[in-house]
Amino acid sequence: MRRLILAGTFMATALFMSNSSAQAATICNNCSYLANPGTYIGVLNPTTNDQATFDHIGVTTGAVIDDMWVFDIAPAGNGSASANFTATAPFTGFTGGIYAALAGTNCPALAVSPLSPAGTQCTTVNLGGLIGGDVNPTADVVATAVLALAPGRYIFRLQGTAGAPFGTYTGQVATNAVVPEPALLSLLGLGLAAVARRRRKA
Numbered sequence: 001m002r003r004l005i006l007a008g009t010f011m012a013t014a015l016f017m018s019n020s021s022a023q024a025a026t027i028c029n030n031c032s033y034l035a036n037p038g039t040y041i042g043v044l045n046p047t048t049n050d051q052a053t054f055d056h057i058g059v060t061t062g063a064v065i066d067d068m069w070v071f072d073i074a075p076a077g078n079g080s081a082s083a084n085f086t087a088t089a090p091f092t093g094f095t096g097g098i099y100a101a102l103a104g105t106n107c108p109a110l111a112v113s114p115l116s117p118a119g120t121q122c123t124t125v126n127l128g129g130l131i132g133g134d135v136n137p138t139a140d141v142v143a144t145a146v147l148a149l150a151p152g153r154y155i156f157r158l159q160g161t162a163g164a165p166f167g168t169y170t171g172q173v174a175t176n177a178v179v180p181e182p183a184l185l186s187l188l189g190l191g192l193a194a195v196a197r198r199r200r201k202a
Contacts, residue, residue: 065160
């Protein structure tokens with residue numbers, strides 16, 4: 001029993017430390033939207049808290065956008081996406097969400113790694129079902145909840161109509177590792193308590 005508790009302690013501690021010490025990486029740094037059918041912003045690793053930042057600048061007044069920001073998640077983890085505009089470069093009907101990318105969504109890898117000044121142009125984007133929509137009530141912000149994402153390809157879709165004198169938005173996709181299960185944390189606590197008792201007896 002003692003060996004089992006200690007083994008569990010070591011595994012739980014290693015997992016906890018690896019999550020807490022992860023170094024965030026910006027995979028696509030202020031990538032600009034290239035054109036439809038979509039722009040690829042890279043592979044995001046939740047265990048290192050990867051993120052991608054992007055924008056669509058100077059959209060002509062009255063132009064309707066249906067932007068597809070394509071990204072991959074590997075391995076599984078938590079992810080969220082958000083975007084916003086300012087009153088000086090507005091959109092109306094600004095909305096969006098994270099969707100699954102269906103088979104056939106084809107986007108070349110980023111040309112520069114690990115930081116890319118621009119995303120890469122997708123040749124085909126096949127939009128799947130909505131995974132998480134906009135949960136922010138304000139008109140100038142689109143933001144999803146934190147979602148549990150399996151490994152795979154996803155699309156952050158943004159829609160709206162550019163206002164005057166033009167429309168501009170900035171956004172990001174952020175990831176983080178899944179928090180350890182309560183049972184695992186309990187095992188960690190039991191193991192640490194056992195170690196403490198053993199030291200007191202010694």
